[in-house]
Amino acid sequence: MPPTVDAVIVGAGFSGMYLLHKMREQGLTAVVFEAGTGVGGTWYWNRYPGARVDVESLAYSYSFSEDLEQEYPWQERYPTQPEILKYANHVADRFDLRKDIVFRTRVTSAAWSEEDKAWLIRTEHEDAVSARFFVMATGCLSAPKLPEIPGIETFKGTSYQTSRWPHEKIDFTGQRVGIIGTGSSGVQSIPVIAETADDLTVFQRTPSYSLPARNRPLRPDEIAQMRENYRAFRQEQRKAAPACRSRCRPNRPSKCRTTNATPRTRPRGKAAAW
Numbered sequence: 001m002p003p004t005v006d007a008v009i010v011g012a013g014f015s016g017m018y019l020l021h022k023m024r025e026q027g028l029t030a031v032v033f034e035a036g037t038g039v040g041g042t043w044y045w046n047r048y049p050g051a052r053v054d055v056e057s058l059a060y061s062y063s064f065s066e067d068l069e070q071e072y073p074w075q076e077r078y079p080t081q082p083e084i085l086k087y088a089n090h091v092a093d094r095f096d097l098r099k100d101i102v103f104r105t106r107v108t109s110a111a112w113s114e115e116d117k118a119w120l121i122r123t124e125h126e127d128a129v130s131a132r133f134f135v136m137a138t139g140c141l142s143a144p145k146l147p148e149i150p151g152i153e154t155f156k157g158t159s160y161q162t163s164r165w166p167h168e169k170i171d172f173t174g175q176r177v178g179i180i181g182t183g184s185s186g187v188q189s190i191p192v193i194a195e196t197a198d199d200l201t202v203f204q205r206t207p208s209y210s211l212p213a214r215n216r217p218l219r220p221d222e223i224a225q226m227r228e229n230y231r232a233f234r235q236e237q238r239k240a241a242p243a244c245r246s247r248c249r250p251n252r253p254s255k256c257r258t259t260n261a262t263p264r265t266r267p268r269g270k271a272a273a274w
């Protein structure tokens, strides 16, 4: 008989970590399977130079623990990938999550048994677990997509993909580099790689629209203000339109709710929020 738990969760990114914590709180037994060697999901895999979150740190963080909100020492308005990964590891340690996470293990199949009223979940290592609940916390952007370029396999140079960046530092000094794509990862990595590469060519199919991030260190007074108002801020976050979540402040929520605006007032609201 395979071991039985109440729930199997796939993925130890922000979603899977929270799910594990929440299920424990509800008195359920749960195990998380994670293909990578550590927690953090997106922020574990995407280690390319310049990787950074585009939502403010005080907002792109867990809301389930007031103590965590009050304690965590965010440094920058838009933290780097290493800083977010450090936060994910901190949360894993603080809430003792690792003991129920099985790393280096990809889930390969799941089958529901009507007779047992349970899922049978199998992994790449041929082990199996039985569970009543089976939750995919696999993320919306966790499967890498290689560009379909005829002959790409014959390229003689070194190639990297932002979503599977090596864990060690890559030195581009003296190198001739080509970067394909100007989505968020391209926009973030291009200026950083350009600092050391000898020569950099960017291949762009479709231009994207980018705004200056206006990143800067967080000021002690704004951290204090956020900590004082965190509950109200989280309420606003839940109600706000997705792209506005980091901009809302408890004292100016209405500007962020574009659904409240008319076509005439909307541009003014957006400009004020920006």
Ligand SMILES: Cc1cc2nc3c(=O)[nH]c(=O)nc-3n(C[C@H](O)[C@H](O)[C@H](O)COP(=O)(O)OP(=O)(O)OC[C@H]3O[C@@H](n4cnc5c(N)ncnc54)[C@H](O)[C@@H]3O)c2cc1C
Binding pocket: 010, 011, 012, 013, 014, 015, 016, 033, 034, 035, 036, 040, 041, 042, 043, 044, 046, 052, 053, 054, 055, 060, 105, 106, 107, 108, 137, 138, 139, 140, 141, 142, 184, 185
């Ligand atoms: C480059 C990049 C930048 C981003 N920037 C932002 C941003 O600035 N702001 C923002 O709000 N969002 C951003 N996102 C979106 C980001 O994915 C989410 O904010 C969030 O981190 C998703 O968390 P998650 O736990 O749902 O999924 P993920 O973080 O994707 O975690 C899913 C995990 O599931 C694991 N997994 C998948 N399949 C299996 C399997 N079969 N077996 C075992 N494990 C498996 C993966 O290894 C992964 O660790 C970005 C995404 C990417 C890729």
